[in-house]
Amino acid sequence: MSNIKIYLLMVLSCFFWGGAFIATKLSTPYIPTFTLTLYRFSIAAIILYFLILHKEKKVYKLTKKDIPVFLITGIIGMFGYHVLFFSSLRHTTAINSSLISASNPIITTLLCIAFLKDKVNAKRIAGIILSFLGVILTISNANLKVFTQLAFNKGDLIMLAAVIVWSCYQVYSKTIIKNYTPMLLIFYSFVFCDIFLIPFVIYENPLSFINKIPLSAHLAVIYMGVFPSVVSYVVQQYSIQKLGPSKTSIFVNLIPIFSISLSVLILGETFTYIKLFTALLIIAGVYICQKS
Numbered sequence: 001m002s003n004i005k006i007y008l009l010m011v012l013s014c015f016f017w018g019g020a021f022i023a024t025k026l027s028t029p030y031i032p033t034f035t036l037t038l039y040r041f042s043i044a045a046i047i048l049y050f051l052i053l054h055k056e057k058k059v060y061k062l063t064k065k066d067i068p069v070f071l072i073t074g075i076i077g078m079f080g081y082h083v084l085f086f087s088s089l090r091h092t093t094a095i096n097s098s099l100i101s102a103s104n105p106i107i108t109t110l111l112c113i114a115f116l117k118d119k120v121n122a123k124r125i126a127g128i129i130l131s132f133l134g135v136i137l138t139i140s141n142a143n144l145k146v147f148t149q150l151a152f153n154k155g156d157l158i159m160l161a162a163v164i165v166w167s168c169y170q171v172y173s174k175t176i177i178k179n180y181t182p183m184l185l186i187f188y189s190f191v192f193c194d195i196f197l198i199p200f201v202i203y204e205n206p207l208s209f210i211n212k213i214p215l216s217a218h219l220a221v222i223y224m225g226v227f228p229s230v231v232s233y234v235v236q237q238y239s240i241q242k243l244g245p246s247k248t249s250i251f252v253n254l255i256p257i258f259s260i261s262l263s264v265l266i267l268g269e270t271f272t273y274i275k276l277f278t279a280l281l282i283i284a285g286v287y288i289c290q291k292s
Helices: 003-027 033-056 067-088 094-101 104-115 122-140 144-149 154-179 182-204 215-242 245-266 273-291
Strands: none
Touching: 003 215, 003 245, 033 067, 033 182, 033 215, 067 154, 067 182, 094 154, 104 122, 104 154, 104 245, 122 245, 122 273, 154 182, 154 215, 154 245, 182 215, 215 245, 245 273
């Protein structure tokens, strides 16, 4: 797969991830966190199972040496990140969580330098900084007074932990991707995550609310299971394999652009030219980082 194709697919993946924020707004009022995560990843795992059968003719059977690998990717990467992310939103603001999320490329790059001996030049650093600045201006609507009113709390620490966990997942994926195909890696990560979720879902007692879930919420979860989970996560693994974790992580800063655009189109939120300008800053930062 050529670099240009990966770039385009990663942009598409970020579009799907941006749509996941809208889908989350439509589903979380009716489905608790653990049940929602199990529902989403079960859909994704079933789809991936048949895709692997179609493309690779059989599904690789795990050996004892594979189990620790997927315990890390499934429990830490998938379960750990999502639980920390949803938990953080109960204690902090959207602005705080967005700011901390935007630090993912920086943290991932530092981990790549420390553990993968990645070499980072001035151009890539400039791209990361420019993209990060674009995210800051986007979520504040270029009103820097917003940041004088920030109050940090335990939710921010939880969100920071979520970002660190996700960065570790990306870096770890780079070390094991040579042993598995991207689809297989994501499939078993979802399976292990789902298994680990079962006792938490039993505690949420889905039988007590399953009949109250509207069709719109079900459709939102199906969307998350198909596009952000199957397509985006598999593409991300191809990108990590080809470009590396650091260059792959910078694409996540495109997500606010798509989530804002979809919010305008679907939820009727207000569009401003400031958001267009900040979107161009983010895109420029991503472009500079990839050209490095």
